[in-house]
Amino acid sequence: MPEYLSPGVFVEEVSYRQKSIEGVSTSTTGFVGPCGFGPVFDEPALLTSYSDFERIYGGMDKLKFEDHDNTTNNFIAHAVQAYFSEGGKRLYIARVFEPISGAYPPPERTSATSTSGKWSDGHARWEPLTSPMGDIFLKARHPGKAGNFKVSFLFKYGQDALDTSDAENILLRGLANFSVVWARTSEEMTTSPVGSGQLYWIEKYFDETRHRDTFRLRRDDPDGDAGEALSLDQLESVRPVTVTVATSGHYGDDITWEDLSFHPGRQNALTEIFAVHPAKRSISLYVPLVFETQLKNGAAIAEALMNQANIVDNTPINSNLNSSRSALRTMQVQLTGGNDGNQPDSGEYQGTESQGMKSGLMAFEDLEDISIVAAPGSTFDYTAVSGTDIAEAVMRQLITHCERMRYRVSILDSVNGNLPGDIRALKAKIDSTRAALYYPWIRIFDPITETEILNPPSGHMAGIYARNDIERGVHKSPANEVARLALGFEILLNKAQQEVLNPEGINCLRFFEGRGFRIWGARTASSDPEWKYLNVRRYFAFLERSIEKGTQWAVFENNGETLWTNIRQTIEDFLFNEWKEDHLAGADPKEAYFVRCDRTTMTQNDLDNGRMICLVGVAPLRPAEFVIFRIGQKTLDNR
Structure with a gap:
């Protein structure tokens, strides 16, 4: 409180309004995987267009892994193009690289060796x-x-x-x-x-x-x-x-x-x-x-x-x-001897730390604005290596990353060439509220070979998530949306096949005559019915993160009635706006949400230990997954 020690006129600024909560972004995405060029151990760069990606991480030229006889499509590059074409706006890339031999980066430049004209650390030299x-x-x-x-x-x-x-x-x-x-x-x-x-x-x-x-x-x-x-x-x-x-x-x-x-x-x-x-x-x-x-x-x-x-x-x-x-x-x-190294395994996707810099998924841990993560191409033609299925290991790492970071969801790709029975067996090993699995792969046009190729769906889906969030809102499920770049799908699923896959949490991509290629699934990979729908999981992440960021001012304030009233009013104002925007269920605010922060939510022990506890309940909107019309005959006597 200011001191008044001498006569005079004092002008002071005061506030007569509640603090406000601003909704956080939900569409910023992070891709992890091998590229043709670009940094491996560095803070991922924020990209806003495919040309940004091309300048840093190279184009769509195929990759040649030294432990494989054939070249491989540059799935990250195709996923980036799909992301921005489908409506994505902000993207981070974490490049992974596995050297021919030794660790990357090597401790010294002289520690790299040359084998068959190729340097073990992958860097071209003269x-x-x-x-x-x-x-x-x-x-x-x-x-x-x-x-x-x-x-x-x-x-x-x-x-x-x-x-x-x-x-x-x-x-x-x-x-x-x-x-x-x-x-x-x-x-x-x-x-x-x-x-x-x-x-x-x-x-x-x-x-x-x-x-x-x-x-x-x-x-x-x-x-x-x-x-x-x-x-x-x-x-x-x-x-x-x-x-x-x-x-x-x-x-x-x-x-x-x-x-x-x-x-x-x-x-x-x-x-x-x-x-x-x-x-x-x-x-x-x-x-x-x-x-x-x-x-x-x-x-x-x-x-x-x-x-x-x-x-x-x-x-x-x-x-x-x-x-x-x-x-x-x-x-x-x-410069000669540069190479794409070996095909990365799950360790490279998980990432490591070297000289204060991180790689792989670890590089995303310091970026708070990411809401979606994916590893396009990580499920392409992977087989068992040292007794571990790399595709499944990368999926688990994506899920673990999202569980640890709390406010993120992972988009999982099916394995190329999987039949419906195969994808059911894969899904049986996954159970998470922060993951969504999509099947099958998408057929797109490759400008490098000027032929059609198969592309994993995660890059397209991340862009569709972003488009849905911008045009409708994160509360709406990212389904019944058109895949803009799709020329077809690896497998054309029918209704009977989806009736088997959908209840298990496998989101199908289907073709409908006259309506094009659409995303026809909106579920998480969870067995918990409370978190069955993807939009509910993502909307709660949006609410939780927005409230967390918007109430940081309350830390170390006096834990009494004044603070509790301010907190209640701040959150109620935020949720009221969500209800007015038709993002919550309920005919009036009392049905849509409640906020309690008083002596009924805290014990004396909580107060003595500096804890302020606020209970917030909201009624989310769930998608109309099954639209049912019951039609029967009537007579003139029926009223």
């Missing part, structure tokens, strides 16, 4: 860089055969920047601290061959003799004593040297980085733009190349690269440097 260039390392940032792209280096020599018009005040025009230059001294001008000179980096320092800031040229490391540095009055010519780097053959358009610096101290240096551990998240997501070196000065880095260019094109470094125009030198290298 092998000649490991020997003639000294300690410089060039590789694809992420594992995958998509990392086998070309890298071009274009070295540029600018105009002479040395201004000697004032002998007492020699200047360097247009250059900054740590710039790399090609320079020749006055002595080299008279005693050395034409075009001779060396590479240096520029250091800004205070000239105590002339009492002013100026530049000097160095070739040693920045932590050296600069004993052999050249002053500007020793120089005859100074030309800036930069490099332009381009990648080609990677997903999407070719990428070019113009006029980069060599020295690690510059913001646009090679070691910053292609950093191993980038400071900017955009680099880890959108820059597919890593340039690593233990060389500490830009002159040494530039010289190492140019020496390698000499090996490639057999042209001396100093050729054409006596030209007044910018001289160019190019070098193109091919």
